[in-house]
Structure formats: C-alpha cells, structure tokens
Amino acid sequence: MTTPPENRPAIEARDLRLTLGEGPAAVEILRGINLTVRAGETLALLGPSGSGKSSLMSVLTGLERATSGALSVAGADFAQMNEDALALARRGRIGIVLQAFHLLPTMTAQENVATPLELAGEDNAWDRAAAELEAVGLGHRLTHYPAQLSGGEQQRVAIARAIVARPPLLFADEPTGNLDASTGTSIVDVLFDRRKETGATLIIITHDKSLADMCDRVVTLADGLIASDTAKP
Ligand SMILES: Nc1ncnc2c1ncn2[C@@H]1O[C@H](COP(=O)(O)OP(=O)(O)OP(=O)(O)O)[C@@H](O)[C@H]1O
Numbered sequence: 250m251t252t253p254p255e256n257r258p259a260i261e262a263r264d265l266r267l268t269l270g271e272g273p274a275a276v277e278i279l280r281g282i283n284l285t286v287r288a289g290e291t292l293a294l295l296g297p298s299g300s301g302k303s304s305l306m307s308v309l310t311g312l313e314r315a316t317s318g319a320l321s322v323a324g325a326d327f328a329q330m331n332e333d334a335l336a337l338a339r340r341g342r343i344g345i346v347l348q349a350f351h352l353l354p355t356m357t358a359q360e361n362v363a364t365p366l367e368l369a370g371e372d373n374a375w376d377r378a379a380a381e382l383e384a385v386g387l388g389h390r391l392t393h394y395p396a397q398l399s400g401g402e403q404q405r406v407a408i409a410r411a412i413v414a415r416p417p418l419l420f421a422d423e424p425t426g427n428l429d430a431s432t433g434t435s436i437v438d439v440l441f442d443r444r445k446e447t448g449a450t451l452i453i454i455t456h457d458k459s460l461a462d463m464c465d466r467v468v469t470l471a472d473g474l475i476a477s478d479t480a481k482p
C-alpha cells in the first residue's frame with residue numbers, strides 16, 4: 250500500500266554519508282545519518298563547530314550530493330538524482346535563509362523577492378513579492394536596495410524571498426548570527442509567524458539555545474553523527 254502524500258515525511262534520510270576529498274585527503278564528514286522529519290515539524294540542528302551541521306543542510310537541500318545512503322525530500326528521491334535534476338527538484342521544494350542574507354545588491358527588495366517566482370515561470374510574481382514583503386513588515390520598503398536597508402530588514406527580505414514560492418521545506422542557517430539580540434528576536438518571530446502561516450517544515454541550524462527551545466524537536470550532531478534527538482513532550 251502506498252502512503253498518501255500528506256502523510257509522507259518531509260525528509261527521510263537513511264545511512265546518509267558524505268565524504269569530501271579523495272585518496273589520503275578524503276574526509277568522512279557525515280558518517281551515517283538516519284533522520285525522519287514530519288511535515289510541518291520545526292527542528293533545531295545543534296552541535297559543535299565542525300560537527301557537520303552545514304554539510305548536512307547542504308545534502309538535505311540538494312546543494313551537495315550525498316556519497317551514499319537514501320534521501321527523500323518532499324517526495325523527491327534526492328539520492329538518485331544528478332546535479333541538474335537536483336537543481337530542478339530544489340526549486341519549489343526548498344527555501345533557504347542564510348546568516349549573511351545573500352540578497353542581490355543591484356536589485357530592489359521587491360525584485361529580490363520576485364526573482365524566484367519569475368524563474369519558476371509563475372504569474373503575478375511582482376504582486377506576490379509585494380504581498381510577501383508586506384507580510385514580513387516591509388511593505389514600505391519595496392523599492393529600496395539592500396544597501397539602503399538595515400541588517401534586520403535585509404533578513405526580512407531574505408525570509409520573504411525564501412518563502413514566497415510556498416516551498417514545503419524551509420531551512421535557516423544561523424539566521425540571527427549577524428544581528429544584535431533584539432533584532433534577532435524580531436527576525437525569529439517573523440520566521441516562525443511565516444512558517445506557521447504557510448505550514449512549511451522548518452529546519453534551523455543554531456547555536457542559540459532559546460531559539461532551539463522554540464522548536465518541536467532538537468537534534469544534536471557530533472562528529473558527523475546524530476548524538477541526540479529530543480522531541481518536546
Ligand atoms: N570541502 C571540504 N573538504 C574537506 N573537509 C571539509 C570540507 N567542507 C567542510 N569540511 C569539514 O567538514 C566538517 C564539518 O563541517 P561543517 O561546516 O558541516 O560543520 P558545522 O557543524 O556546520 O560547523 P560550524 O558550526 O563551524 O559552521 C569540518 O571538519 C570541516 O572542516
């Protein structure tokens with residue numbers, strides 16, 4: 250019997266391994282990750298520097314191919330895909346928010362947010378981008394360029410860009426890492442509000458214990474393996 254799509258996990262990883270470099274320089278960075286993430290779950294990924302958090306995110310988002318193992322992401326079999334197929338599969342499935350915002354400096358806020366929709370050939374990209382910027386509290390900043398925005402405002406644009414195409418999966422890598430504490434708190438609120446509104450599954454890499462506490466589940470990596478996995482009661 251096949252599982253109906255709504256009951257399928259957002260992510261299912263089995264014995265996922267990642268080796269980078271070759272021959273004597275080869276380093277096994279992920280050493281057998283087993284992880285199932287429910288659709289709609291919020292999950293914090295913790296672990297010491299070098300434990301493999303960013304590498305795991307790269308594999309789960311299809312930016313990097315696993316060396317071996319099985320990986321299903323939003324119903325797509327990432328482990329079997331070549332780079333071109335992965336790039337296509339990522340689109341529409343995954344939104345990413347990074348510590349350093351990574352907005353395109355020559356585009357306005359609205360252009361930055363409309364671009365993923367335009368690339369996907371969707372209608373009303375311009376209006377949808379404006380509505381999403383409104384939703385993150387930047388309706389009055391549509392025509393501003395990244396350099397004219399504060400760090401917190403730039404991160405709001407990045408959240409709007411990540412979520413505008415309604416991907417089922419949202420990843421954030423240290424989303425408050427470049428912000429002061431109070432701006433960081435307001436960004437976290439925006440991120441969780443938009444996640445709730447859209448129902449996306451959210452995976453956040455963080456060193457911030459209070460941010461981790463906001464998630465349904467906390468997974469800790471150590472040396473390329475899952476060291477602990479705790480769900481809220
Ligand atoms: N291209 C590469 N070649 C070889 N080793 C690499 C490469 N990229 C990363 N590594 C190593 O893989 C390990 C895991 O790195 P990763 O960036 O995933 O850790 P992290 O937990 O995200 O760390 P941080 O919290 O510092 O960002 C580290 O030991 C790192 O040096």
